Amino acid sequence: METSFSFIFRALLVLSLCTLGSAAATCDRPCLAKALDQYLTAIVKHDPAAAPLAPGFRYTENAAVTRPGTGIWSTASALGQVQRRYLDPVTGQAAYFGQIEESGLTNLATLRIRVVDGQITEGESIVARKSDGIFDGKGFAIEPPPQARPSGAAASSRQAMVAAAQSYLDGVQHHDGSRVLAVKGCPRIENGVLTASAPGSNRPPRAAIPGIVVLADCTTLEGFGKTIAAVDHRRFPVIDEEAGVVLAFAVFNRPPGATRGDGTPYPRNLLSELFVVRNNRIQSIYAIMHYMQPDIANAPGW
Numbered sequence: 001m002e003t004s005f006s007f008i009f010r011a012l013l014v015l016s017l018c019t020l021g022s023a024a025a026t027c028d029r030p031c032l033a034k035a036l037d038q039y040l041t042a043i044v045k046h047d048p049a050a051a052p053l054a055p056g057f058r059y060t061e062n063a064a065v066t067r068p069g070t071g072i073w074s075t076a077s078a079l080g081q082v083q084r085r086y087l088d089p090v091t092g093q094a095a096y097f098g099q100i101e102e103s104g105l106t107n108l109a110t111l112r113i114r115v116v117d118g119q120i121t122e123g124e125s126i127v128a129r130k131s132d133g134i135f136d137g138k139g140f141a142i143e144p145p146p147q148a149r150p151s152g153a154a155a156s157s158r159q160a161m162v163a164a165a166q167s168y169l170d171g172v173q174h175h176d177g178s179r180v181l182a183v184k185g186c187p188r189i190e191n192g193v194l195t196a197s198a199p200g201s202n203r204p205p206r207a208a209i210p211g212i213v214v215l216a217d218c219t220t221l222e223g224f225g226k227t228i229a230a231v232d233h234r235r236f237p238v239i240d241e242e243a244g245v246v247l248a249f250a251v252f253n254r255p256p257g258a259t260r261g262d263g264t265p266y267p268r269n270l271l272s273e274l275f276v277v278r279n280n281r282i283q284s285i286y287a288i289m290h291y292m293q294p295d296i297a298n299a300p301g302w
Helices: 003-026 028-047 156-175
Strands: 053-061 076-088 095-101 105-116 120-129 189-191 195-197 228-240 247-254 269-278 280-292
Touching: 003 247, 028 076, 028 095, 028 105, 028 120, 076 105, 095 228, 105 228, 105 247, 105 280, 120 269, 120 280, 156 228, 156 247, 156 269, 156 280
Parallel strands: 053 120, 189 280
Antiparallel strands: 076 095, 076 228, 095 105, 105 120, 189 195, 228 247, 247 269, 269 280
16 A cells, blocks of 8 residues: 555655646747747837737836837837847746837837747837936947856856845835945946946946946945835846846836926836846846836836
8 A cells, every 4th residue: 555655755756747847848048039039020020920929918118008019119120239138937038138229229128028838928128218318328338238157156046146136126225235235346337327336447438428426336325315215016027047147127216206406306217127146246237227207107017
């Protein structure tokens, strides 16, 4: 007669095999890479039918629900010089993070997709343009996200990478850099503009941008309380373990009455933030973000 222990063992074995079978049926890295390439090609061709979109495909652009074929599906003419693709077989999601050409201008975009059973069920875009204020589309190419892969001890677990990203968002919300798990001198580049860098660091030269003060590093968060009340709607849909990066999405909510230097209300910030993590610490941060004008009450729409 089969013992209780052996029955439980067999049941667990069957469950684990079923899980492995299910995982094998999901979209692996080559599958995600192919789907993402098809999606990007469809966008620049202005042809949603060129991508394997699911019948219930849902798409947002800068937090607004948008019909495929409109928005950047009708304005993007090509991908730019700097193109980064990140893949996460665990979540079945992938993302493009880089430049995009529109009407002869170099803009920036984060394009996220989810793949289920070989079809793209979700698409989410954050597109940054000059109208967003802090912006240098071509400057994104001066010091783009690294392509080198972590190896050995430099590689971090999924949990450690998300913890590092969360620590930064917590630090921003509480205006406390001591919370941030980052290396000293960690740079931050927002919409192609360098906003944090260690003094005297050997960085590529950049043209000065009026009104931009470069802080000491990504943990210098004092003063953020005047413009950021909370970091809400945090998501980490793409954790590329091979690339050693976490792609996060969030919304920066403003304190009541917060205004810009010209006295106009400070719009809420819809952002995608790329964290490069090595040895469980943030090495660098890249943001592609959009200031929502007019505001979208249910942003980010997911």
